[in-house]
Amino acid sequence: MNNRIAKAAMTEGLADPMGRPTPELQRLYGIWSDGGAGLHISGNIHIDANHLERPGNVFFDGQPDEEMMDALQAWTKAATRNGNHFWAQISHAGRQTMRAVNPHPKAPSAVKLGLPGGQFGMPVALTEDEILNLIGRFGQAALHCKNGGFSGVQIHAAHGYLISQFLSPRSNQRTDRWGGSLVNRARFLMFTLNTVRTLVGPDFPISVKLNSADFQRGGFAFEDSLQVARWLQEAGVDLIEISGGTYEQPKLLGLEGMEVEETQNVADTTLAREAYFVDFAQAMKAELTIPLMVTGGFRSASAMEQALRNGAADVIGLARPLCVMPEAPKRLLGGMAMLPRVENQLKLLPEWLSSLRKLKMIRGIEGFATQYWFYSQIYALGRTGRVQSDLTVFAALREVESYQKSWLKAHRAEKA
Numbered sequence: 001m002n003n004r005i006a007k008a009a010m011t012e013g014l015a016d017p018m019g020r021p022t023p024e025l026q027r028l029y030g031i032w033s034d035g036g037a038g039l040h041i042s043g044n045i046h047i048d049a050n051h052l053e054r055p056g057n058v059f060f061d062g063q064p065d066e067e068m069m070d071a072l073q074a075w076t077k078a079a080t081r082n083g084n085h086f087w088a089q090i091s092h093a094g095r096q097t098m099r100a101v102n103p104h105p106k107a108p109s110a111v112k113l114g115l116p117g118g119q120f121g122m123p124v125a126l127t128e129d130e131i132l133n134l135i136g137r138f139g140q141a142a143l144h145c146k147n148g149g150f151s152g153v154q155i156h157a158a159h160g161y162l163i164s165q166f167l168s169p170r171s172n173q174r175t176d177r178w179g180g181s182l183v184n185r186a187r188f189l190m191f192t193l194n195t196v197r198t199l200v201g202p203d204f205p206i207s208v209k210l211n212s213a214d215f216q217r218g219g220f221a222f223e224d225s226l227q228v229a230r231w232l233q234e235a236g237v238d239l240i241e242i243s244g245g246t247y248e249q250p251k252l253l254g255l256e257g258m259e260v261e262e263t264q265n266v267a268d269t270t271l272a273r274e275a276y277f278v279d280f281a282q283a284m285k286a287e288l289t290i291p292l293m294v295t296g297g298f299r300s301a302s303a304m305e306q307a308l309r310n311g312a313a314d315v316i317g318l319a320r321p322l323c324v325m326p327e328a329p330k331r332l333l334g335g336m337a338m339l340p341r342v343e344n345q346l347k348l349l350p351e352w353l354s355s356l357r358k359l360k361m362i363r364g365i366e367g368f369a370t371q372y373w374f375y376s377q378i379y380a381l382g383r384t385g386r387v388q389s390d391l392t393v394f395a396a397l398r399e400v401e402s403y404q405k406s407w408l409k410a411h412r413a414e415k416a
Contacts, residue, residue, distance in 0.1 A: 005329040006039040007032050008295040008317035009089040013056030014382045017410035020068050021058055021075035024382035029079035036330035038084055041154050044091040047137040050102050053093045055404040060141050072148025087152035088145035094162030095123040108165050108172040139195035152205030158243045163189050168220040186228050193235055207239040208232055212280030233290040241293040242281045282312035293317050299339045301332050323377040324387050369393050372400045
């Protein structure tokens with residue numbers, strides 16, 4: 001890496017109905033490559049077509065054919081055209097698979113996601129054979145990505161997706177060797193890491209994205225995260241990205257969940273007012289030697305520099321700012337003091353309904369709706385090379401929902 005800035009993973013939704021990378025993804029990542037970050041991490045590349053995070057994800061459905069490999073190589077060539085790294089984030093959504101994709105997704109246990117609205121169905125507990133098959137799929141996906149031109153891989157074990165579900169005692173209520181103690185709950189992750197390492201070889205970079213905590217009562221706590229990070233270091237992982245939260249407690253987006261946030265035993269600093277997880281990373285660095293990447297909330301150059309200087313982070317992850325300012329890394333390196341906080345100006349409700357924001361559910365709905373605005377900016381960059389700064393949150397919501405429905409229709413037709 002030629003600098004300490006990384007473009008963190010963001011869901012793109014720009015794959016074709018067979019899960020293949022498209023020219024839109026090439027354009028998008030070419031623009032981001034031009035933007036100057038030393039490392040880029042893809043959005044979710046799923047190991048199972050029936051467990052997507054949302055319609056439009058890149059995915060592997062068995063052994064990739066020549067067309068898929070050509071598409072991967074075209075994507076990675078565009079994404080590395082300025083000499084930066086491009087790592088593939090491999091993932092499985094588990095119970096966070098939308099009902100429209102799979103009404104009964106597989107998960108560690110039959111514990112439904114605690115969100116209103118009916119967007120997520122009741123999961124089915126995985127069998128032993130299915131678990132072992134999925135671990136193998138993670139390894140195969142990593143190898144396919146290596147052969148497709150990626151320069152590294154990131155195993156997604158955060159944000160409430162499948163591996164994160166195994167780690168949490170709240171979503172993992174198994175009584176076999178995959179549940180119960182932290183050793184057992186971390187077994188899926190550790191077996192996956194070992195499988196990936198065996199298949200990609202000793203010199204191919206492997207990262208793990210790990211929650212600092214789920215911030216839910218009875219969930220994955222900071223003490224658990226620190227112990228898992230120790231095991232990952234011992235197993236030879238090259239980089240850990242520290243994040244946090246789940247769909248139920250969306251700390252990763254700086255949003256409130258439906259339940260009270262569970263506090264963690266970590267000392268607060270003023271830096272954490274801007275960067276959500278920097279205090280957790282700093283506490284980890286006191287006991288680890290492995291490089292840490294911290295993503296979430298960074299906007300000012302001074303906070304980024306402070307995090308690097310005091311050892312709280314080795315790599316600074318940026319996400320949403322790159323949706324509206326793709327050249328943000330170059331600007332920061334050129335002396336820009338502050339990236340735009342566009343999210344503070346995005347509102348779904350008109351002002352005459354602003355009193356409804358007193359309700360936690362309404363604030364949550366509006367928060368997730370504003371996320372769709374960033375999805376639309378990614379669409380625009382991929383399709384036209386330009387952002388849509390005048391787009392409203394409501395218009396973005398309609399665009400994303402319409403596109404996802406049409407993608408699912410095309411996907412099902414391809415499978416039929």
